[in-house]
Amino acid sequence: MHLGILTGGGDVPGLNSAIKAVVNEAYARGWTVTGFRCGWAGPVETDPLDVEGTAAHRRELTPESVRSINRSGGTILHSSRTRPSRIKASQLPDFVKKTTPHKDDGYVDATDHVLAVIEALKIDVLVAIGGDDTLSYAAELHERGAPTMCIPKTMDNDVFGTDYCIGFSTCVTRSVEMIANLRTTAGSHERFLIVEMFGRNCGMSALGAGYLSDADRTLIAEVPFEMERLAELLSRDRAANPSNYTVCIVSEGAMESGGRIIEKGEADAYGHKKLGGIGEHIGVSLKDLTGTDMMIQNLGYLLRSGPPDAVDLTVAKNFGTMAVHLIDEGRTGLMMSIRDGHYTTQPANISTQGEHRVNVAAMYDPENYRPKISKVEGTTLYLR
Structure with missing residues (x-):
């Protein structure tokens, strides 16, 4: 053979x-x-x-x-x-x-x-x-x-x-570790921390990272968000934090309501352009809306690299x-x-034959932009 x-x-x-x-x-x-x-x-x-x-x-x-x-x-x-x-x-x-x-x-x-x-x-x-x-x-x-x-x-x-x-477990494990490390600088400078992760059409990696790192808000590819609402929530989170900072995780495929996915370059053989830039867009917009300084980090290829x-x-x-x-x-x-x-x-x-996406009804709060696991008993290890 x-x-x-x-x-x-x-x-x-x-x-x-x-x-x-x-x-x-x-x-x-x-x-x-x-x-x-x-x-x-x-x-x-x-x-x-x-x-x-x-x-x-x-x-x-x-x-x-x-x-x-x-x-x-x-x-x-x-x-x-x-x-x-x-x-x-x-x-x-x-x-x-x-x-x-x-x-x-x-x-x-x-x-x-x-x-x-x-x-x-x-x-x-x-x-x-x-x-x-x-x-x-x-x-x-x-x-x-x-x-x-x-x-x-x-x-x-x-x-x-x-x-x-x-690849999924390593991605989430590494992102949780990096988010924990990034908190020290975000807290030292009392900023909004915006962390962009992979996730073109599916927000599972961002959802897992947000859930396990206890991020304040998590934006996933499946649910469009309102920038003004996000600014309000993050400002409230920052004020409630004794260290005066807040953390928001975002899938690279997330988009504003009525907007579009941020992508660039030529499409590959399968019709996909490179994603990236939603974190920067959110950070600039939030700065304009709140006046608070931003710390923007795209974890990108760090989540692919290493053992x-x-x-x-x-x-x-x-x-x-x-x-x-x-x-x-x-x-x-x-x-x-x-x-x-x-x-x-x-x-x-x-x-x-189909799509594998976040089960929003069971795993996400679309009003408050954060993971919300409605039931653990009977679900699989990764809450699918």
Whole structure:
């Protein structure tokens, strides 16, 4: 058996642990593993008629080569946001351009090429680790006849079909630690502390950070906010605090009522522009409304960087192990999942069947912009 493996989209702590688990379990069965570099760009950049000449876009993975990778963050396979089914013709190597017809809009569907690469390398099953975008393409390949297995990862914890995604726990753990540290400066200068976090469409990471750090207010992507109302609440919070400061956590995808998400740059292959700037916008607006000095901090890539915590080590290792166990049983076309506290599986295309968002009615107070857990008994570990 020959497995392929890749990591796509943004990196998160725990990816290397999943890679290591897949490799060790595969080799224990006498199988081999090829890692594609830079997500879906790896197979796109591989020439099926000259696999040796394009070997730089792949690497053989062995127990020795992955022996210590679980101790660090990121991904040894690197990553990208490449989408082979819609990629700019200008980004393709010549050997793909020659064989793939261009569309009128300048984009190309290189899926036939990717399938040819999988066949040329004699890969029996491809394991894709990623979020909605990466996994949706893996599901497409499976439907086209190339067996795949999917492992969900994202700090936002928003892949539909699973209660947990690799990277979420480390993100929240690290954000809580940083917010606690930032309080010392905010308190010393008696300011409003505005902390911006990841969360394009789902506010779970911001909600978790706000809930566990006891932030005064938390703005999530699912609920638009009124700036004047926020100014009133934060001013009241600051006055009630003996240290005369207040803390507000905000998802990068949060927006004012009647406004829009703040984004910039060109859209990636999946149609997403870079988010960021809502914290600065809120801070400037609050300064104008209240006259109080602001301390604005975007935690950004600090939440992606560094080693995983114990939860993400555990889930990543178990997802990788489970994927190989299932392949050994002859099962493919599945996404690893945790539902109601148990490891289970879903169809590979489950991530395209719905959205995973904060349950506002059960977990959030939209009038006062803060977490409000209506019931703990019977919920999952992460209050899903």
